[in-house]
Amino acid sequence: MRSERPLETRTGGRAAATGVIPGDVALSVGNPGTALPTGWKWRLLTDVARLESGHTPSRRRPEWWGGDIPWIGIRDATANHGGTIRKTEQCTNEHGIRNSSARVLPPNTVCLSRTASVGYVVVMGASMATSQDFVNWVCGPELDYRYLKYVLLAERRAFLRFASGTTHQTIYYPEVKAFHIAMPALGRQRQVADVLGSLDDRIDLLRQTNATLEAIAQALFKSWFVDFDPVRAKREGRAPQGMDAATAALFPDGFEESELGAIPRGWRVGTLGDVAEHLRRSVQPENIEPESAYIALEHMPRRQIALSDWGFADGLESNKFAFKKGEIYMESCAPISTRWGSRP
Structure with missing residues (x-):
């Protein structure tokens, strides 16, 4: 009958490798x-x-x-x-x-x-x-x-x-x-873990704060550029809520018709390509520094644009695309979802 010692591995299969x-x-x-x-x-x-x-x-x-x-x-x-x-x-x-x-x-x-x-x-x-x-x-x-x-x-x-x-x-x-x-020794292990654990707690708190700020930014974007609340307020003779006078002056006080429906007066309909360039800087793995940050699909954030995780380029075997600071990228492989990122 097989022993059930507490530390006995239960994986079976091949024996341990002998190299280093x-x-x-x-x-x-x-x-x-x-x-x-x-x-x-x-x-x-x-x-x-x-x-x-x-x-x-x-x-x-x-x-x-x-x-x-x-x-x-x-x-x-x-x-x-x-x-x-x-x-x-x-x-x-x-x-x-x-x-x-x-x-x-x-x-x-x-x-x-x-x-x-x-x-x-x-x-x-x-x-x-x-x-x-x-x-x-x-x-x-x-x-x-x-x-x-x-x-x-x-x-x-x-x-x-x-x-x-x-x-x-x-x-x-x-x-x-x-x-x-x-x-x-076990006591030193615990000391190491306690110190790193306290740093992790601080990091988690900062991530929660960042998530809160990002949610506020998304709500503000929707109010200004999807629902056009500042334009509606000015059309009704009200001061836009939560906005200083200089920012409010950037928004018109009415709408005009377009192929997409009503849009703020003086705005125009266009494509993303009218205002941004689609970049495809292909780079071969042998030309990528091993220390370079590498962003794969699993690193892409959901419902936010701030990256909090990435890998490194050592071990890559196929061509990749290079990005520069401030550039935005979007997941484009199936199934396509709402995942965006911005290079920090």
């Missing part, structure tokens, strides 16, 4: 043997955390979906990168778990996306399952889950070196099973 691929900070495929501060050690990650896989219950069985077991997919990871996830876009149920290789894992399990969109890290805020796109670790008593999370976040660029594949980069299980982590 050093990471950038505190993770490596294989033991790199590099010097560490006093009290730190290189440890095989599966010696201090149980490695778990994920799976997708059959989509042909709708009765296996829509239950009360949160199921983490790639979109959940990209939307919650670096954070604790408590709600997922999709849920499965006991039938889906029982009839697939998916497993329900405990809170504080650390999840890493290993295929397609490599390098996204989330922590389970409740008992959940994941798709096969993730490798997951249930930390043992020697490893603080928060420390593991921050190590994985620090190694995001290195994951492209750990991965292989022509169409989609994937970190395969032999490399995952060979992960070694540079570990201090």
Whole structure:
């Protein structure tokens, strides 16, 4: 009968890789043997955390979906990168778990996306399952889950070196099973996690503030340039609300007819091409600096234009488009949605 020791990996499959691929900070495929501060050690990650896989219950069985077991997919990871996830876009149920290789894992399990969109890290805020796109670790008593999370976040660029594949980069299980982590004593791990956690809290607060300001800006844009509230107010002899006199003077006091219907007097109908240039600066991967920011589909924000996440260009294998500061780009591949971005 198979042992159920707390840290025993349950992934099966091929054995751990025997080579060494050093990471950038505190993770490596294989033991790199590099010097560490006093009290730190290189440890095989599966010696201090149980490695778990994920799976997708059959989509042909709708009765296996829509239950009360949160199921983490790639979109959940990209939307919650670096954070604790408590709600997922999709849920499965006991039938889906029982009839697939998916497993329900405990809170504080650390999840890493290993295929397609490599390098996204989330922590389970409740008992959940994941798709096969993730490798997951249930930390043992020697490893603080928060420390593991921050190590994985620090190694995001290195994951492209750990991965292989022509169409989609994937970190395969032999490399995952060979992960070694540079570990201090548990007390120091907690100190590191506490400091970085306080910085994360501050970042989250700033993001919330930014989202609020962006919502205000969108509402203002709609009022001024979609509903034409300042024009309507002036037509009725009222001062536009929340607008100084100089700004109000820029709006006319009436409408005129156009092929699109009523528009502010003196405005004209045109195309985006009349006022903006469609740029297509193609650049080959060998001419892109590895340190360059790289924006893929998963980095594009929804319902806002401010970018909060991006990758790096090292490991790219196909031609890309270059953008300059202040330029605007829009998602254009199917399914087309309302996702825009502006290069910071």
